[in-house]
Amino acid sequence: MTESTKPQDARAGRMLSKVPEVTVWFWIIKILCTTVGESFADWINTSLGAGLNLTALIFTIVLAVVGGWQLWLDRYVPAVYWLTVVVLSVTGTLYTDILTDNLGVPLAVSSMVFAAVLAVVFGVWYARERTLSIHSIVTTPRELFYWLTVLVTFALGTATGDWTLTVTGWGPGVSVLLPAALIAAIALGRRFGANAVLSFWLAYILTRPLGANLGDWLASPTVDHGLGLGTGFTSILFLAAILATVVYLTYTRVDVITDAPHTSRPGVAVTSASPIRERVMLGYYTAVAILAAILLGWAATQPHTASSAADEESGASITTAPVAPGQTTTHFPAAEVAKFRTIIGDTLTRVQAGSQAGAKARITDLETAWDGDQSTLQPLDGRAWEILDGQIDAALKAVRAARPDPATEIRTLTTLLATLG
Structure with a gap:
């Protein structure tokens, strides 16, 4: 012009x-x-x-x-x-x-x-x-x-x-x-x-x-x-x-x-x-x-299991029948399970101590470790991986919420620890 x-x-x-x-x-x-x-x-x-x-x-x-x-x-x-x-x-x-x-x-x-x-x-x-x-x-x-x-x-x-x-x-x-x-x-x-x-x-x-x-x-x-x-x-x-x-x-x-x-x-x-x-x-x-x-x-x-991507996008969580502690992780290496339990335990401790920033930082380690091990763990037991993936998503959302509710955080983290055994 x-x-x-x-x-x-x-x-x-x-x-x-x-x-x-x-x-x-x-x-x-x-x-x-x-x-x-x-x-x-x-x-x-x-x-x-x-x-x-x-x-x-x-x-x-x-x-x-x-x-x-x-x-x-x-x-x-x-x-x-x-x-x-x-x-x-x-x-x-x-x-x-x-x-x-x-x-x-x-x-x-x-x-x-x-x-x-x-x-x-x-x-x-x-x-x-x-x-x-x-x-x-x-x-x-x-x-x-x-x-x-x-x-x-x-x-x-x-x-x-x-x-x-x-x-x-x-x-x-x-x-x-x-x-x-x-x-x-x-x-x-x-x-x-x-x-x-x-x-x-x-x-x-x-x-x-x-x-x-x-x-x-x-x-x-x-x-x-x-x-x-x-x-x-x-x-x-x-x-x-x-x-x-x-x-x-x-x-x-x-x-x-x-x-x-x-x-x-x-x-x-x-x-x-x-x-x-x-x-x-x-x-x-x-x-x-x-x-x-x-x-x-x-x-x-048609019978199907909602994909993890869809669950994450929609905010839906995978509902499962109650499982005995440790039963879900039977086919997973004990060292990997122990690693996840340590991170979750640290996150729970920080939530209980009122350190929300510390809890957010520590649960990011869980997300990184879980995503990194997906290619190894999911083929060992796909259903167990889906159960834990849904519970980890719930824990991530609870800790990272704009207004975190300590009771919800503690409940989701405790449930996740119990599932891991």
Whole structure:
């Protein structure tokens, strides 16, 4: 934009497009951002022991700073735009986790709530601007609606994705297939004339569970049917891919919208070139949704054990019949069991002494040791590993709670010690 045109656009309240063109690069980097964002949030929340509420507060502040930077710009800048997407991905995920883990809201309920919120945002946005197209983001109000929508789609994608895992018990590899298949169905529908705006937002929501499940599949141990790359290496790999893609887009500008279409003018509604075909493809999308619901319903009726990833995301714990002390660890090496008991005993002592910071630091050693031994212990006795994994998750949540309850901490740690024998 030249200096001669910029003042005129400013007086009109308009700018160059603040979002990228929707190309294959858009979808690739969107999925990468989702995976890295969630992994980074988990690292701060669990590995550093910051806790869910503090992590959410940190990212809310970061979102305000990064979002302000994005809004201050008068054009699309790849690095700032995609940084905003990453932070929104993390923040939306954390808000869903707070509802589930801290407030006990069922994933089914949070999914419906976020779907309703998204519908309201879309309704108000369309009533005011008469378009929901990504190509129309040339005014500040539209950009605000756009980013609010993106935040809600991340929260909705998190809730529905975790709900699916909880209901079906699918492993990391299998869980990738459903969102991937649905996105492929949407791409096919768009090719045959489905509404562009509807197709875009449906695919946008589904990229969140796809990216998260893809990351879990790559990072999960091979005994869990993952590729065993680990969360650290997976995060580094995806971050490197994001940086390379952003650098490429910055220098080539292949995703810059140079001329906004006529539908971007305020007050001008988007017209359809083929309303009949759009209605037909809307029926196709409805059929796909019904088939997906039938598949999920069938999977929910099949015998399965909820995956540890789903349990951790949803805050659910594995319920088991009472076991005699030491019975669960019969097949585990005595030295490893003793190591876990020592760490748990130290954590319990610090809780009883009122040293919450010390307890948080010590229980992190338990998490690290348990995750490190998973590939060795789980093949020896998968059921015993699931029982202990669920109890360790409960202990981690109790000690790392924003407002720890000593009675809950002592109960979960004592139960865990009893199970270990």
